[in-house]
Amino acid sequence: MEKEVVKIRDETDVTVLKAFLVFNQHILITNFFRKGGNPAAVAFRLNPAFLTRVSTSIFPITPHGIFLIVGRDFWGFHVRFADIARGGVRLIKSNSTAAYRRNASTLFEENYNLALTQQRKNKDIPEGGSKGTILLTEAAHVLCVDTCLLY
Numbered sequence: 001m002e003k004e005v006v007k008i009r010d011e012t013d014v015t016v017l018k019a020f021l022v023f024n025q026h027i028l029i030t031n032f033f034r035k036g037g038n039p040a041a042v043a044f045r046l047n048p049a050f051l052t053r054v055s056t057s058i059f060p061i062t063p064h065g066i067f068l069i070v071g072r073d074f075w076g077f078h079v080r081f082a083d084i085a086r087g088g089v090r091l092i093k094s095n096s097t098a099a100y101r102r103n104a105s106t107l108f109e110e111n112y113n114l115a116l117t118q119q120r121k122n123k124d125i126p127e128g129g130s131k132g133t134i135l136l137t138e139a140a141h142v143l144c145v146d147t148c149l150l151y
Contacts, residue, residue, distance in 0.1 A: 041071035073140030079115035082128020087118040
């Protein structure tokens with residue numbers, strides 16, 4: 001594949017292609033290819049080992065599981081630090097395009113830190129910490145309850 005990538009002249013195209021290659025290498029399971037109806041959302045369980053390639057200072061502890069969920073009116077993450085974990089879900093609404101962009105750019109890092117905080121709070125119980133985040137599109141604010149159910 002690397003031989004094919006070097007043939008591409010546009011730098012943006014190369015960057016996007018390489019990002020998809022890294023993404024595909026870290027998918028553990030997905031419902032993308034599931035047969036039987038249209039799913040409400042597409043979900044990907046990612047190998048959390050990719051975080052060590054990003055930054056061990058930003059992500060000091062590798063989680064047990066990372067899930068990316070993409071729906072028509074939302075996208076989000078679920079991060080857990082143990083196979084059995086508890087924490088909750090945070091619904092994020094943006095009041096403007098600028099706020100949406102800001103929320104989107106920090107969504108995973110915020111999710112990771114919320115789950116890590118939950119992990120530290122749960123240190124005295126057998127369950128690990130977890131947290132989910134749902135970022136609504138600007139048009140989806142009226143669909144909050146439906147979006148939570150699809151997540």
